[in-house]
Amino acid sequence: MGRIFGPVASRRLGRSLGIDVIPYKTCSFDCVYCECGGTTDLSVERKNFYPAGDILEELEARLGQMKENPDILTLSGAGEPTLYLGMGELISGMKDLSGIPVAVITNSSLISREDVRGELSLADIVVPSLDAATPTCFERINRPHPSIRLEDIIDGLTRFIEGYRGEVRLEILLVEGYNTDMENLEGLKTIVSGLDIASIQLNTAVRPGTTGDANALSHERMEEIRAMFGDRCEIVANVSSKARHEDASASENILSMIERRPCTAADISAALGLGVPQTIKLMDSMIASERVVTESKEGMTWYIASDRTST
Incomplete structure (x- = not known):
């Protein structure tokens, strides 16, 4: 499978070409809100999963x-x-190859490590997340690898920001009943007030997560919390359009698209407001049920309705 996906229209970053450098669901967290499903390899071990040279060739x-x-x-x-x-190595190679700015979206789990901070500092934009201010809340919402401590993340995040010359946009993802109590919100406010960052980005669980109760906050509640964090804070979640999609209705919408013309995962993701990983997961299910077939052309995978190929 290719490691490059998109471009995807991102509200936060513009027209973004994604680079996926990790095997599916290899993560240091098993967050209740993750749209990609439950983590299958909960790990903190850094590995060369794919040669950087191969990824750079694919990018070129x-x-x-x-x-x-x-x-x-x-x-x-x-x-x-x-x-x-x-x-x-990959970030440096990407910048040398293209001259295009590089962003990294991270859950902050390894930012306490000096080597990770050094490598992140090569990026132009870093979007770290911090969903919890107390260990209890951290365990409840992020379900981390047993070796990860919240205090180490906060310390590492502070150290990174102090020495970083790029732009930091801190994401806080809120899930009703998990991290929305005032103790946690006030704690987060205290932590971020001391950080020299470009913005605080409030998000919420607008898509199905790994548990049945990972629910989004209302637009009104998000606005209340945004005001609490001050002028640097913005809402990036599409809560007003109620973007939560059930698999069945999403599948029907996808079929209606690809019955008209072949589409890539990025096309479908942008049109329906789904994450690219979630889109690929849905497409794999539809291929297994023989509703969809694929065709490779010019290095890209195109999805085509089975009915369309038989006419």
Whole structure:
């Protein structure tokens, strides 16, 4: 499977070309809100999962196919990108290859490590997350690897921001009943008030997570919390459009699209407001049920309705 996906229209980063450097659901957390499903390999061991040179070759080929360069190259995907031991080499190579800014979206779990902070500092934008201010809340919402401590994350995040010359956009993802009590919110407010960051980005669980009770906050409640965090805080979740999709209705919407024309995962994701990993998971299910077939063309995977190929 290719490691490059998109470009995807991102509210936070613009037209983003994603680079997924981690095997599916290899992560240091097993967050209750994760749209990709439960973590299958809960780990803090950094590995060279894929040769950086191979990823750079794929990136060069993909950029060569595009009529217009993306706004940004983003290390993200269905796992934690800082688990990739070649992250620093890859970021440097991406910038040398393209001159396009690089962003990393991270759950902050390994930011207490000096080597990880050094590699993250090579990126132009870092989007770390911090969902909890107390160990109890941290365990409840993020369900981390047993070796990870919240106090180490907060200390590492502070150290990183103090020495970083790029832009930090801190994400806080809120789940009703998990981290929305005033003790946690006041604690987060105290922590972030001392951080020199560009923005605080409030998100919520607008898509199905790993548990049945990972529910989104209302737009009104999100606005209340945004005001609590002050002028640097913005809401990035699409809560007003109620973007939560059930698999059945999403599948029907996808079929209605690909019956008209072949689409990539990025096309479907952008049109329906689904995450790319969630889209790929849905497509795999639809392929297994023989409702969809794939075709490779110019290095990209296209999804086609089975009925369309038989006519």
